[in-house]
Amino acid sequence: MAIIDLDTHTDERAASAPGITAAPRRSGRPRVVVVGAGFGGLSVARALARAEVDVLVLDRNNYHGFWPLLYQVATAGLEPESIAYPARAILRQYPRTNFRMAEVSGVDLERRLVHTSGQPIEYDYLVLAAGSANNYFGNEQLADQTFGMKDIDEAERLRSQVLLAFERASQEADPARRATLLTFVIVGGGPTGVELAGAFAELIRHVLRKDYPMLDVAQARVILVEAGDRVLASFPAKLQRAALRRLRAMGVEVRFGAAVQSVAGDTVAFKGGDALASSTVVWAAGVRGARLGDRLGAEMGRGARVKIAPTLNLPGRPEVFVIGDMAYLEGYKGSQAYPMVAPVAIQQGAQAARNILAQLADQPMRAFRYRDKGQMATIGRRAAVFDAFGVRLSGFLAWAGWLFVHLIELIGFRNRVVVLANWVYNYFTYDRGVRLITSDATRKQ
Amino acid sequence: MAIIDLDTHTDERAASAPGITAAPRRSGRPRVVVVGAGFGGLSVARALARAEVDVLVLDRNNYHGFWPLLYQVATAGLEPESIAYPARAILRQYPRTNFRMAEVSGVDLERRLVHTSGQPIEYDYLVLAAGSANNYFGNEQLADQTFGMKDIDEAERLRSQVLLAFERASQEADPARRATLLTFVIVGGGPTGVELAGAFAELIRHVLRKDYPMLDVAQARVILVEAGDRVLASFPAKLQRAALRRLRAMGVEVRFGAAVQSVAGDTVAFKGGDALASSTVVWAAGVRGARLGDRLGAEMGRGARVKIAPTLNLPGRPEVFVIGDMAYLEGYKGSQAYPMVAPVAIQQGAQAARNILAQLADQPMRAFRYRDKGQMATIGRRAAVFDAFGVRLSGFLAWAGWLFVHLIELIGFRNRVVVLANWVYNYFTYDRGVRLITSDATRKQ
Numbered sequence: 001m002a003i004i005d006l007d008t009h010t011d012e013r014a015a016s017a018p019g020i021t022a023a024p025r026r027s028g029r030p031r032v033v034v035v036g037a038g039f040g041g042l043s044v045a046r047a048l049a050r051a052e053v054d055v056l057v058l059d060r061n062n063y064h065g066f067w068p069l070l071y072q073v074a075t076a077g078l079e080p081e082s083i084a085y086p087a088r089a090i091l092r093q094y095p096r097t098n099f100r101m102a103e104v105s106g107v108d109l110e111r112r113l114v115h116t117s118g119q120p121i122e123y124d125y126l127v128l129a130a131g132s133a134n135n136y137f138g139n140e141q142l143a144d145q146t147f148g149m150k151d152i153d154e155a156e157r158l159r160s161q162v163l164l165a166f167e168r169a170s171q172e173a174d175p176a177r178r179a180t181l182l183t184f185v186i187v188g189g190g191p192t193g194v195e196l197a198g199a200f201a202e203l204i205r206h207v208l209r210k211d212y213p214m215l216d217v218a219q220a221r222v223i224l225v226e227a228g229d230r231v232l233a234s235f236p237a238k239l240q241r242a243a244l245r246r247l248r249a250m251g252v253e254v255r256f257g258a259a260v261q262s263v264a265g266d267t268v269a270f271k272g273g274d275a276l277a278s279s280t281v282v283w284a285a286g287v288r289g290a291r292l293g294d295r296l297g298a299e300m301g302r303g304a305r306v307k308i309a310p311t312l313n314l315p316g317r318p319e320v321f322v323i324g325d326m327a328y329l330e331g332y333k334g335s336q337a338y339p340m341v342a343p344v345a346i347q348q349g350a351q352a353a354r355n356i357l358a359q360l361a362d363q364p365m366r367a368f369r370y371r372d373k374g375q376m377a378t379i380g381r382r383a384a385v386f387d388a389f390g391v392r393l394s395g396f397l398a399w400a401g402w403l404f405v406h407l408i409e410l411i412g413f414r415n416r417v418v419v420l421a422n423w424v425y426n427y428f429t430y431d432r433g434v435r436l437i438t439s440d441a442t443r444k445q
Numbered sequence: 446m447a448i449i450d451l452d453t454h455t456d457e458r459a460a461s462a463p464g465i466t467a468a469p470r471r472s473g474r475p476r477v478v479v480v481g482a483g484f485g486g487l488s489v490a491r492a493l494a495r496a497e498v499d500v501l502v503l504d505r506n507n508y509h510g511f512w513p514l515l516y517q518v519a520t521a522g523l524e525p526e527s528i529a530y531p532a533r534a535i536l537r538q539y540p541r542t543n544f545r546m547a548e549v550s551g552v553d554l555e556r557r558l559v560h561t562s563g564q565p566i567e568y569d570y571l572v573l574a575a576g577s578a579n580n581y582f583g584n585e586q587l588a589d590q591t592f593g594m595k596d597i598d599e600a601e602r603l604r605s606q607v608l609l610a611f612e613r614a615s616q617e618a619d620p621a622r623r624a625t626l627l628t629f630v631i632v633g634g635g636p637t638g639v640e641l642a643g644a645f646a647e648l649i650r651h652v653l654r655k656d657y658p659m660l661d662v663a664q665a666r667v668i669l670v671e672a673g674d675r676v677l678a679s680f681p682a683k684l685q686r687a688a689l690r691r692l693r694a695m696g697v698e699v700r701f702g703a704a705v706q707s708v709a710g711d712t713v714a715f716k717g718g719d720a721l722a723s724s725t726v727v728w729a730a731g732v733r734g735a736r737l738g739d740r741l742g743a744e745m746g747r748g749a750r751v752k753i754a755p756t757l758n759l760p761g762r763p764e765v766f767v768i769g770d771m772a773y774l775e776g777y778k779g780s781q782a783y784p785m786v787a788p789v790a791i792q793q794g795a796q797a798a799r800n801i802l803a804q805l806a807d808q809p810m811r812a813f814r815y816r817d818k819g820q821m822a823t824i825g826r827r828a829a830v831f832d833a834f835g836v837r838l839s840g841f842l843a844w845a846g847w848l849f850v851h852l853i854e855l856i857g858f859r860n861r862v863v864v865l866a867n868w869v870y871n872y873f874t875y876d877r878g879v880r881l882i883t884s885d886a887t888r889k890q
Contacts, residue, residue: 061881062612062880062881063882081881082524088657101609152883437507438525
């Protein structure tokens with residue numbers, strides 16, 4: 001009974017006939033189905049909150065994840081719960097909006113149906129905002145051999161793995177084996193790789209050093225490997241250099257021109273013949289559009305993203321929109337593709353909603369226009385790079401700006417309080433209270 | 446190299462010969478091995494902090510769990526991280542105390558060795574404080590068919606299960622199946638069962654009701670089943686009745702004389718022929734001493750607990766102590782066995798430590814004497830029963846006392862702040878921010 005959730009908030013639906021997907025909608029309102037409760041999907045729901053449409057948001061998780069802070073979960077700085085907020089709690093404030101936890105397996109564009117793990121769901125308008133997945137560039141063996149950083153489960157597994165590596169090293173008599181356990185390789189010099197490397201270096205030098213006095217902390221290595229010749233490629237050159245200096249000052253080894261060929265057991269092999277022994281390899285080298293995009297039969301752009309019209313819909317399908325990380329659209333800084341970042345997803349969500357309302361009002365749709373607010377990345381305590389609102393900063397001021405922007409954007413008052421309490425505590429004590437090893441520690445993905 | 450951790454806090458140990466369990470201890474101090482980082486084990490470590498002994502604490506987890514608040518994790522009131530504190534962070538304040546994460550598989554009492562997942566560990570004195578396990582009274586099939594409440598992983602799984610049951614019910618057309626999904630059975634009317642039942646009733650009535658407006662919340666049932674004829678059997682009769690009244694006022698169905706025969710699929714069968722359909726059955730009907738006790742070859746008391754001398758050691762083995770939930774000793778309120786509660790474990794830990802120091806000083810050991818501080822249990826917002834410090838209370842004052850005692854006993858400043866922030870937030874908003882479904886949701890134990 002796919003339409004249970006949508007029609008009304010009273011119990012009458014419980015009495016309706018079961019199992020009828022194509023039943024007439026009693027509300028009489030058009031139905032907008034949004035796939036994904038990330039920044040893009042929530043933006044669509046917010047923009048349609050007062051419109052005369054029924055909105056159903058689907059997500060495979062029951063929460064919205066604030067992924068810009070995911071690296072803090074992996075490095076024991078924040079609890080998983082403080083960067084996630086229940087989707088129903090966010091959406092229930094909108095009167096005609098509903099949520100369902102469901103994995104979307106495909107879309108029938110002709111019959112206007114979304115296929116899920118449960119029953120198929122009809123739509124009048126569809127917005128696909130399913131985000132991104134790790135990109136292994138065809139080498140899918142890497143998925144089993146490396147740790148990912150795409151959701152809360154993965155971040156928690158990485159946290160357990162790093163802590164367990166220290167536990168095992170403290171009981172390991174063989175120096176070579178101990179070195180392998182204490183070598184942490186992060187593949188990819190983008191914001192995720194840089195933030196992770198900095199946070200791991202701090203965790204080791206300020207916290208684990210005290211927890212494991214019997215280990216020589218100089219044995220522990222954090223190695224950031226990047227196939228290109230710079231970190232934070234999307235930032236201005238001056239900030240790239242500042243970030244690199246800072247990482248090296250924190251003890252992170254940064255290797256350029258190092259493209260990973262394979263990871264097998266505890267060995268990372270690079271193209272050209274080099275190798276490293278490490279029991280923890282994190283893959284942060286690339287993202288691609290969510291795999292749902294592959295199944296649309298649409299034309300694809302770089303990074304396995306779905307090519308869309310400037311009005312954000314599939315070409316020739318004005319009722320189907322694709323936004324955010326999943327979507328490929330050129331027009332950023334001239335003719336580049338819009339980057340896979342939250343502000344793009346949020347603004348595209350709002351524009352897709354406006355274009356749905358335009359169609360309902362028989363008005364022409366408008367092309368997407370991006371207001372660039374800039375970008376930022378944090379490297380450690382009092383160190384960040386900030387390139388936003390027309391200002392380019394590095395160091396303490398950049399870090400304060402980063403903290404401010406992330407704190408006000410964090411959804412939910414409770415989460416803000418918990419995150420702030422954690423930050424204040426970590427800042428003044430150099431301690432981290434959440435370094436728990438949970439049961440998932442053995443699986444990588 | 447089992448002794449790496451123990452001898453010194455400098456790096457010299459890294460240079461010592463590997464793999465020698467019976468190597469002479471360079472420190473020259475006697476070694477006390479403590480199994481378990483619970484209330485009992487930590488109490489031993491604290492009491493030996495300034496003594497001329499080396500202490501090694503072992504635990505299968507890397508954290509100390511504050512189990513009195515575990516039910517809050519299962520009911521989405523607190524993050525797992527806020528009731529757990531890294532064992533190394535607690536123990537590193539003591540100069541000659543070390544920690545190792547290891548599962549203890551047995552003890553060789555003759556050769557004075559503890560067997561672990563890693564190398565065997567020598568001891569001069571041994572304190573076993575491994576706590577308790579679920580007691581299925583011989584019906585081990587129940588372990589696979591019910592949810593447990595013994596550690597953080599189990600509590601998190603239960604949380605995911607309850608939230609997932611609501612998600613599934615909201616998509617379920619069959620009314621009978623929906624009712625099964627929304628029936629939550631808690632077996633056992635002790636403090637754990639009562640606290641869980643009250644907290645689930647609040648979660649459903651105040652939070653999930655708003656999250657799932659399409660579900661008739663009256664369909665959701667929380668059923669507390671108890672084989673005896675009262676709840677909180679260890680409390681005074683007046684407080685038992687107060688707790689029962691309060692539970693029923695909150696909508697919890699309490700059934701007495703209901704002994705579970707079996708749980709199979711979604712059916713709970715009771716002795717006598719009754720049955721209930723429920724997809725979530727929580728086992729809180731009994732605890733027993735940790736299974737490590739079974740492998741000692743010692744005489745056992747009721748509840749699979751190890752019989753000990755009044756001086757807390759194994760009879761005839763002055764160097765081996767067993768304390769807390771694992772230990773069976775009579776003398777409570779006349780001739781009853783000491784209950785399996787934190788204050789007993791804490792006081793026994795201190796006494797075991799004093800008896801070790803007495804032996805080292807060639808002094809006689811002293812028998813354990815218990816200072817009873819009372820007991821308390823919370824039932825919901827502003828409702829608890831409190832029988833401590835000579836005061837018997839129920840209602841708001843009991844709840845305030847409960848909150849105060851638990852907050853000051855919570856280890857770590859950070860945890861206190863996070864827990865308080867959560868409580869204040871929940872109290873004023875009737876909301877709970879941490880109701881996340883994580884990947885473990887499908888397994889029961």
